[in-house]
Every structure is written in C-alpha cells, then in structure tokens.
Amino acid sequence: MAADEYEIDVKPEIMLMEQVLGPLADGELRVPRFQRPFVWRPEQILNLFDSIERGYPIGSLLFWETSDRLASLDHIGDLPVPEPRPARPVSYVLDGHQRLSTLYATLRRPADAKRSTEQSDWMWWPYRVLGDVEDGPNRYRHWKQAEPPPANYLPLRAVLRTRDFLAYARDLAKRATPDMDVDRLTNEAEVVAQRIRSYKIAVVRLVDGSLSDAVEVFSRVNSTGQAMRPAEMVSALTYQTSGQPTLADRLDAMVEQIADTGFGEISSDAIFRAVLAVTGEDNVQEGRWDVLAKRVRTKLQEAADDTEEALAHAVIFLRDTVGVPLARLIPYDAQLMLLTTFFHHCPSPNARQVDELKRWFWVTSWSGHFAGANTTQIKQSIQEMRRFARDSGTVTPEAVRARPxxxxxxxxxxxxxxxxxxxxxxxxxxxxxxxxxxxxxxxxxxxxxxxxxxxxxxxxxxxxxxxxxxxxxxxxxxxxxxxxxxxxxxxxxxxxxxxxxxxxxxxxxxxxxxxxxxxxxxxxxxxxxxxxxxxxxxxxxxxxxxxxxxxxxx
Incomplete structure (x- = not known):
C-alpha cells in the first residue's frame, strides 16, 4: 500500500549513535506508555554491544513524529528523561524500545549512578574487557561485585564523551597492574569507542498521520527487533488521550493482581484474548488487529472491568475446584481464556455446570485438545462456552482419548x-x-x-x-x-x-x-x-x- 494512502510520510534515515540518543536526552524522542516495559535479560544487553562492535545489524528503529501528545514513559531504562519542550515536535518509539533503553541507560549513564550487587543496578553497567580474554568470544561483561572492576574493564558509559573517555584512560594508567600494557589497552579502548560512536543505525521515521496509520505501517514493516504483540497492537490502536489506563496497563494490573494472591503470574496473552471474547469477539487468535481495534474501541474499558471480575472467578475455580495450585501449571492458555469467558456470562454456575467445567478441564488437558488449536476451533469453543453459560448443552469434547x-x-x-x-x-x-x-x-x-x-x-x-x-x-x-x-x-x-x-x-x-x-x-x-x-x-x-x-x- 502506498504511503499517501495512509496520509503519512515514510522517511528512511541512517543515524549515528549520538544522533539517536541525543533526542532521548532532550525529551524529543519518547516511549509511549502503551509499549511493554523493559524485559531484556542482562546477557541480551551484552550481546547487543558485541554485535555493534562487530558491525552486525541490530535491526531498524521505527519512530512516529507527530504534533499529538501521547502519554509516555518518564524513564528510559532506569534513567529519567525530561518532558518535551513546548511547541517542539516529538517523536514516539513504535519499534526499538528494548534496544534504545539499553543504549541510552548504559552509554548515557552518569558517573554517580548507583552501583550495587543487585541486578537492577549492575545490569546497566556493562564493560568491554580489554586485552586477551580466554573464556568465550564475547568480551562484554557485567561486574556484579561491590568493589570496582579491574582496570582493564572499559565502562561503556565512557565511550561516547571525550571527557569521560580521558578520565577512564587516566584511571587505567593509575590502576594498571605490572602485567598490563597500558598503551596497547588504551589503543584498543579507542578502537572500541570509535566503533560504537560511528555505528550506523537504520531509522524509519513516520511523519504526521494518525496513531492508527502509524501502527498500521508498523504492522506491515518487517523488523528484526521483538515484534509488537497483538495485545500491544490493539492497546496502541485503542489508545485514548483522556488519561484512562491503556489496555496494556489494565492487562499488567490483572496479571499483578492475580500474582499477589499467590497463584503466580498468568499469561497476559490469555487475558487479552479473554477481553476480546468479553467484548463479543469470536476471532481472538488472529486477524486484522487494526480492524478489530476499531470494532472494540468503545467497549474496551468496560470489557476490561468485566474481564477482571470474571478472571477472579476463573482463578478461584481452577484453584479451589479443579485443584490447580499455580498459574504455571495451567496446561493451555485457551483454558484460562475460555473459563474467563464463561464466568463473565455466568458468575454463579449451578452444580451441573461446575461438574461439567471440571470434566471439561481434565478431558481437554489429558487429550491435548488445544494443542495447536486453530482459529476455527477457538471460535467454536468460545461460542460453545457462551451457550453453556446459559445452561445450554455441554462443552466437553466427546470421543477423545487421553494421551498416554x-x-x-x-x-x-x-x-x-x-x-x-x-x-x-x-x-x-x-x-x-x-x-x-x-x-x-x-x-x-x-x-x-x-x-x-x-x-x-x-x-x-x-x-x-x-x-x-x-x-x-x-x-x-x-x-x-x-x-x-x-x-x-x-x-x-x-x-x-x-x-x-x-x-x-x-x-x-x-x-x-x-x-x-x-x-x-x-x-x-x-x-x-x-x-x-x-x-x-x-x-x-x-x-x-x-x-x-x-x-x-x-
């Protein structure tokens, strides 16, 4: 589809590291609140820098420049970012949040930023080990101890700014052990810094248009980053500027609420699909998320309220009636989604319904009924569960055998x-x-x-x-x-x-x-x-x- 059909301009660019991070520090490039939180593991941070030093591609970034003001995160990684200045254009990150958070929170890290043995602190302090390294090809490390790292550990926060790099070079000369060749290590550090500073990042900038246009473009762009999940896509497309929590916020809150009961962390994807089923949708597995978002936009807040209540009933049923003690033991996400759908329509089931639901759970679990379930099967199951909630018929599949x-x-x-x-x-x-x-x-x-x-x-x-x-x-x-x-x-x-x-x-x-x-x-x-x-x-x-x-x- 041509760009003008979106009423949005698509501008590919090549940017250097500081050209990408500078707008973040100025508040002119922001991460919208409908993005999922930072989820990368520490080793992914190290692998990103290893790829950059080697000149490997790390995937393109996707920004949307608009005069609209979206609710956005006040921290990138763990560093605060300022509010955008009035009357200045603002861009929002649609794809690349994890990579940008890693780059910003490490390369722009203040010298006095907190250090401790807690992962939430040391993960943002990656180092490039200078000199010969014997254990593995990746020379990037985290230093998890309380005491300072060895002198040949180049802190990545020192590679962008000349003043910080010179401070590190002086510290290296002062703390070097007799077996260290300071000149050779300094030269190696200069090469590493230059490779990171001169690394070219592919950026696709979307200018003007609506949020729906921007997310529609994103949904059709191949990205090597972690793709936006359906829940995030619909959350973005149904975003309201009225200050209401986003769908992503509501899903996170429901996950946390159930976890606080001791049941553990349930699948946010299962809850998302339950929200869609509660709105009356049958196709909750796949489809044109932009089209679906338009249909359910006005129903989402009420549906999230109803889902939250029905989900609590579903968890109580699983724990107290079926005997599932922890969320991680639920065999299929579809079971949680369908039970939530049932309890939305029937919060107080009769004895026959309770017995049938218990039988349904065990039979579908043992038989592998939802293994690789396709869209048609899930649609049919949702419809059957709604009818059953009206005390009509049964839901347990017949003529099936348990897996051995x-x-x-x-x-x-x-x-x-x-x-x-x-x-x-x-x-x-x-x-x-x-x-x-x-x-x-x-x-x-x-x-x-x-x-x-x-x-x-x-x-x-x-x-x-x-x-x-x-x-x-x-x-x-x-x-x-x-x-x-x-x-x-x-x-x-x-x-x-x-x-x-x-x-x-x-x-x-x-x-x-x-x-x-x-x-x-x-x-x-x-x-x-x-x-x-x-x-x-x-x-x-x-x-x-x-x-x-x-x-x-x-």
Missing amino acids: FPSRFDMRSARVRAFIIWELQEFPDRLDGDGNKIRPVDILARGATSAYRHIIIKPGLPAASSPANRLIMPTAPRTSVRSTLLDLPGSAFREHVLTSHGIPDKAMRRLAAGDDERFIEIRQSVLAERERAFMSSFGLSTDSGVGEADIDTS
Whole structure:
C-alpha cells in the first residue's frame, strides 16, 4: 500500500549513535506508555554491544513524529528523561524500545549512578574487557561485585564523551597492574569507542498521520527487533488521550493482581484474548488487529472491568475446584481464556455446570485438545462456552482419548503439567527423609522444574527421563534423593515416607538392588495405573503404554 494512502510520510534515515540518543536526552524522542516495559535479560544487553562492535545489524528503529501528545514513559531504562519542550515536535518509539533503553541507560549513564550487587543496578553497567580474554568470544561483561572492576574493564558509559573517555584512560594508567600494557589497552579502548560512536543505525521515521496509520505501517514493516504483540497492537490502536489506563496497563494490573494472591503470574496473552471474547469477539487468535481495534474501541474499558471480575472467578475455580495450585501449571492458555469467558456470562454456575467445567478441564488437558488449536476451533469453543453459560448443552469434547503416560518430564508439555496437577492431589501429605511434612506447592512455586529432583542420575539410561524418576523431596546439602531413600531407617517409617511419594515397596527393593531401570518401570506403572483410575472417573480412557511428552505450551 502506498504511503499517501495512509496520509503519512515514510522517511528512511541512517543515524549515528549520538544522533539517536541525543533526542532521548532532550525529551524529543519518547516511549509511549502503551509499549511493554523493559524485559531484556542482562546477557541480551551484552550481546547487543558485541554485535555493534562487530558491525552486525541490530535491526531498524521505527519512530512516529507527530504534533499529538501521547502519554509516555518518564524513564528510559532506569534513567529519567525530561518532558518535551513546548511547541517542539516529538517523536514516539513504535519499534526499538528494548534496544534504545539499553543504549541510552548504559552509554548515557552518569558517573554517580548507583552501583550495587543487585541486578537492577549492575545490569546497566556493562564493560568491554580489554586485552586477551580466554573464556568465550564475547568480551562484554557485567561486574556484579561491590568493589570496582579491574582496570582493564572499559565502562561503556565512557565511550561516547571525550571527557569521560580521558578520565577512564587516566584511571587505567593509575590502576594498571605490572602485567598490563597500558598503551596497547588504551589503543584498543579507542578502537572500541570509535566503533560504537560511528555505528550506523537504520531509522524509519513516520511523519504526521494518525496513531492508527502509524501502527498500521508498523504492522506491515518487517523488523528484526521483538515484534509488537497483538495485545500491544490493539492497546496502541485503542489508545485514548483522556488519561484512562491503556489496555496494556489494565492487562499488567490483572496479571499483578492475580500474582499477589499467590497463584503466580498468568499469561497476559490469555487475558487479552479473554477481553476480546468479553467484548463479543469470536476471532481472538488472529486477524486484522487494526480492524478489530476499531470494532472494540468503545467497549474496551468496560470489557476490561468485566474481564477482571470474571478472571477472579476463573482463578478461584481452577484453584479451589479443579485443584490447580499455580498459574504455571495451567496446561493451555485457551483454558484460562475460555473459563474467563464463561464466568463473565455466568458468575454463579449451578452444580451441573461446575461438574461439567471440571470434566471439561481434565478431558481437554489429558487429550491435548488445544494443542495447536486453530482459529476455527477457538471460535467454536468460545461460542460453545457462551451457550453453556446459559445452561445450554455441554462443552466437553466427546470421543477423545487421553494421551498416554508421558515418556519424559518436560514442563513445556501440557500433558506433563496435567500429570503434575493430578500428582499433587494424589499425594498431598508428603514427608522428607526425617519424617517432616513437605509443602510441595511452596517448593514448586520457587522453581518449577528444579522442584522435581531426579532419583536416579545416570546418563544413557532412557528411563531416567520419566516423570517416575522425579520427586519433590528436599535433602541435606550434597545429599542425593536416591541416597536419602536408601538410608530411610526402620521398615514402618520407610513405608510411611515411600507411600507419601507413591513409591511401591517392590520398586524400592529394585533400587536397593541396583536395578535402576526396573525401579523406574515399576513406579511408572503404578503412577500410570492410578492416573488412569482418576481419568475413568471423568469417562476418559487411555492407552496403557508410554508416549512422547509433546511440547505444546500454547
């Protein structure tokens, strides 16, 4: 589509580092509030500078220059930025927030900026290690200790401004150890600084037009940065200048509100799609987000209020009725979205509806019903859930079979997450090697995968990947789960502990005899049989074998 059809001018430019960062420092280039917050990890910061020094492309930036005034962030990275001056044109960052925040908060960092052992401080102090570096090709480092870094650590805040660079060169000469060649290190630092200062950044500047025009252009531009997600796209396109919270703000608030209950962080994408479903939309998976935004613009604030209330009901149902203790264990985002849709239309379900929803959850989880679900399937599910909320019909898919017992423990598998939810309910009163009660959900909340420790660690043993080779069992430092199990004293005590974890006595005898594979096979058979018995209570059957733990996190 031609640019004039948008009533917006598209101007590609090539800019040097200081030409990009200067307007940020003057308040003339700003990050609109509908952008997602800074989410890069510390290693991504280092990799960005490594790419710049090597001359690799880091992707183009997309700015929108307009006379409109949008609510914008008052910090870039962790540094404050001034308000724009009156009557001056302002540009807004549509694509490149993460990269710009990294560049601005590190290269423009004041000398007196806070340093500490906290990641929120040290992550903004990257260094280029000068001289020979043996451990890996990337010479960029973070210094996490409280004391100053070695003299040959060039702080990136010193590379743009000559005064700061000279100050570093003097400090290097003063603090250099006898084995350091100061002249060679200084020359290397000059080369690094010159490469960063002279690095050319591709910028696409959109001039005039509306916010909808600008975001429409963005949606059609290929970018090597992290693309704007649908939730952010709709948030931008429905942005109001009246001071109301943006859709992105509301989604973040709902995520935080649920997390504060102890349930953990739920998927903001699932909430976003629930908001769309609450507005009456059926196509919540994909489509022309600009068209959708126009349809739902006037409904979003009310829909966000309604979604917030329905979401709370959905979480209570999952936690108290189904027995899902943590958000990270929900097998599919679609389940949370659909339950929120149901509770919007029916906040007080009757007993039949509650039983049906519980059956629906387990059947869809075990059968992989939403694995790779397409747009048509999700549309149909939303429509069925709305009808069911009116106490009409059912929602549980019929003529489906459960996936077999998973062959490996992988938290990215919905089948494994369903197994964990069942297993936490099947063995609620667990004991450690001293007979103390274990709170498995608390341990799981601290670290999902690491909570389930291997019993047998043996490379090359295929069965070692099985969930039957995992336990939630804290042990003494440098003590394995296996040795803890083998050292349990007294037959009655040992039986009590083993039963609390679903370890049959005949399996334990094989472990004591050194038959590791047979131990896993016996415990796996027992767990699978007990899980199938639970499945049968919902009218679901499964094969008795073992199958792949498909990775299906959608």
